[in-house]
Amino acid sequence: AQSVTQLDSQVPVFEEAPVELRCNYSSSVSVYLFWYVQYPNQGLQLLLKYLSGSTLVKGINGFEAEFNKSQTSFHLRKPSVHISDTAEYFCAVSGSGNTGKLIFGQGTTLQVKP
Amino acid sequence: DVKVTQSSRYLVKRTGEKVFLECVQDMDHENMFWYRQDPGLGLRLIYFSYDVKMKEKGDIPEGYSVSREKKERFSLILESASTNQTSMYLCAISDRAPDTQYFGPGTRLTVL
Numbered sequence: 088a089q090s091v092t093q094l095d096s097q098v099p100v101f102e103e104a105p106v107e108l109r110c111n112y113s114s115s116v117s118v119y120l121f122w123y124v125q126y127p128n129q130g131l132q133l134l135l136k137y138l139s140g141s142t143l144v145k146g147i148n149g150f151e152a153e154f155n156k157s158q159t160s161f162h163l164r165k166p167s168v169h170i171s172d173t174a175e176y177f178c179a180v181s182g183s184g185n186t187g188k189l190i191f192g193q194g195t196t197l198q199v200k201p
Numbered sequence: 202d203v204k205v206t207q208s209s210r211y212l213v214k215r216t217g218e219k220v221f222l223e224c225v226q227d228m229d230h231e232n233m234f235w236y237r238q239d240p241g242l243g244l245r246l247i248y249f250s251y252d253v254k255m256k257e258k259g260d261i262p263e264g265y266s267v268s269r270e271k272k273e274r275f276s277l278i279l280e281s282a283s284t285n286q287t288s289m290y291l292c293a294i295s296d297r298a299p300d301t302q303y304f305g306p307g308t309r310l311t312v313l
Contacts, residue, residue: 096241119299130205130291130304131244138299177243181299187232187251188259189302191244 089114091180093192101200102170108163108195110178119181120161121189122152126174134176137161148172173199203228205305207292213311220279222308224292230303231296233275235259235267238289238307250275282312 094109112118119138123131135146142154152163161178175196179189208223224233232251236244236259246259248267256267264286268276279286289309293302 093243121301123304128306130306131293131302132304133301136301187295187297187299187302188234188246188249189244190246191236193241193243 089116089118089180089190091178091190091192093176093178093195095195096193097196097198099198099200100168103167105166106164106168106172106197108176108178108197110161110163110192112159112161112178112180114159114180120152120154121179121181122146122150122161122163123177123179124148124174125177125194131177134163168197168199170199170201172197203294203303205292205294205303207290207305207308209308210306211309211311213313214279214282215313216283218279218282218312220282220310220312222277222279222290222292222310224275224277224305226273226275226294226303228294228296228303229272230294231272232294233269234293234295234302235265235275235277236291236293237261238291244291247277282310284312286310287312 092111100106121136122134125131135144137154145151178192204227206225234249235247250256250269266278291307292305295302
């Protein structure tokens with residue numbers, strides 16, 4: 088069975104500092120990986136996704152993630168965060184089969200302080 | 202722009218009531234999903250549908266049912282609401298697998 092673990096439930100960071108949100112997955116089949124962001128009182132929106140090709144994926148708002156097959160990780164990074172990046176971030180892996188099911192991690196709250 | 206609309210942003214119901222949550226899309230996507238979101242648990246899949254009148258159970262289907270009579274509309278039904286169903290409910294759609302899911306704004310349901 089596939090699963091996703093986000094290693095930090097909360098990440099506090101000062102504005103303009105770099106940040107890394109960690110995500111590890113387990114899967115016995117080919118994986119497709121996603122990062123979503125949820126701003127307060129809103130639904131989720133896609134930050135970036137890895138389907139195939141280059142293992143370094145660039146997304147919106149200056150975020151990027153690297154797919155590391157040997158370490159089964161897909162960590163999200165940003166070199167310099169803004170107050171507006173304060174939100175909850177979810178890592179997800181596609182389920183087996185072709186139904187488009189996603190399995191989500193528990194979420195990481197990024198708190199950017201001035 | 203993809204638009205996924207959920208019938209209510211906030212809903213308060215009494216224990217034992219039948220509750221309907223509706224999700225409507227304007228994109229003609231095949232797949233529709235219902236999740237519930239709880240702090241520390243992330244999103245958990247309740248049910249999904251990959252075609253009209255077709256449905257499959259997700260990870261936590263107990264206490265819920267769904268209906269998809271038209272392609273654009275996917276309803277989540279709580280047959281007899283209980284306090285442990287107080288949660289945020291999110292609808293999502295996708296065109297094909299594997300690919301991006303697009304989410305609605307969510308319905309925050311409180312069962313008293």
